[in-house]
Amino acid sequence: MFDQLTVVNHPLIQHKLGIMRDDQTGPKEFRELLKEITLLLTYEATRHIPTYDKEIKTPLVKMVGQCIEDKKVTVVPILRAGLGMVEGVLSLMPNASVGYIGIYRDPDTIQPVEYYSKLPSVDENTQLFVLDPMLATGVSSSWALKVVKKAGAKQISLMCLIAAPEGVRFIEKNHPDVKIFTAALDERLNDHAYIIPGLGDAGDRLYRTK
Numbered sequence: 001m002f003d004q005l006t007v008v009n010h011p012l013i014q015h016k017l018g019i020m021r022d023d024q025t026g027p028k029e030f031r032e033l034l035k036e037i038t039l040l041l042t043y044e045a046t047r048h049i050p051t052y053d054k055e056i057k058t059p060l061v062k063m064v065g066q067c068i069e070d071k072k073v074t075v076v077p078i079l080r081a082g083l084g085m086v087e088g089v090l091s092l093m094p095n096a097s098v099g100y101i102g103i104y105r106d107p108d109t110i111q112p113v114e115y116y117s118k119l120p121s122v123d124e125n126t127q128l129f130v131l132d133p134m135l136a137t138g139v140s141s142s143w144a145l146k147v148v149k150k151a152g153a154k155q156i157s158l159m160c161l162i163a164a165p166e167g168v169r170f171i172e173k174n175h176p177d178v179k180i181f182t183a184a185l186d187e188r189l190n191d192h193a194y195i196i197p198g199l200g201d202a203g204d205r206l207y208r209t210k
């Protein structure tokens with residue numbers, strides 16, 4: 001149905017996501033689960049990144065092992081909710097660089113408002129991952145993708161937890177070169193552009209701001 005989308009439909013991920021969706025789940029567990037699911041998503045989202053050969057010596061013989069250049073990996077969480085995904089990626093690629101883009105969605109206009117941006121230097125060889133748990137209309141992620149492209153990134157993936165079809169369509173139309181990885185593709189958006197069934201406002205649930 002969508003060319004650029006991978007739904008990482010693993011039982012462990014679906015189990016953990018179900019707990020996150022439950023409105024009785026508190027912020028501590030919500031944060032832990034977001035980190036754990038992100039780690040599992042990262043496994044799939046990094047399948048395409050290049051490796052290089054390195055000669056190593058086991059206790060018995062020499063052999064050629066495979067390494068990734070995680071120093072060429074940059075993760076860019078969209079504040080605030082994307083922050084909850086950073087540790088999950090870094091636990092697998094500890095040398096990745098981290099940049100930040102602060103965007104909130106104006107509740108009346110549903111348009112993105114950028115309030116912060118600090119990126120490390122990136123170029124066409126950087127493997128860049130934009131992180132945001134919620135892909136609703138797609139306007140926030142699309143804005144962030146424009147920012148990282150302007151900074152020079154060319155190999156870009158978007159990692160999210162829950163995507164709405166409307167958001168995936170928007171990203172595929174505006175950024176057909178970007179791969180999207182999500183734990184779930186939900187049904188639709190409601191009249192306030194919230195994902196149904198979704199999990200509510202990810203930022204508020206992470207940081208108990210409502």
Ligand SMILES: O=P(O)(O)OC[C@H]1O[C@H](OP(=O)(O)OP(=O)(O)O)[C@H](O)[C@@H]1O
Binds near residue numbers: 167
């Ligand atoms: O796809 P969209 O329609 O743009 O909606 C998704 C955006 O909305 C949420 O952020 P929010 O504006 O709630 O900011 P926050 O992370 O600070 O809570 C979410 O984390 C995404 O960034």
Ligand SMILES: O=c1cc[nH]c(=O)[nH]1
Binds near residue numbers: 081202
């Ligand atoms: O469902 C939604 C939509 C936008 N932002 C969220 O945090 N949740």
Ligand SMILES: [Mg+2]
Binds near residue numbers: 081202203204
């Ligand atoms: Mg929010």
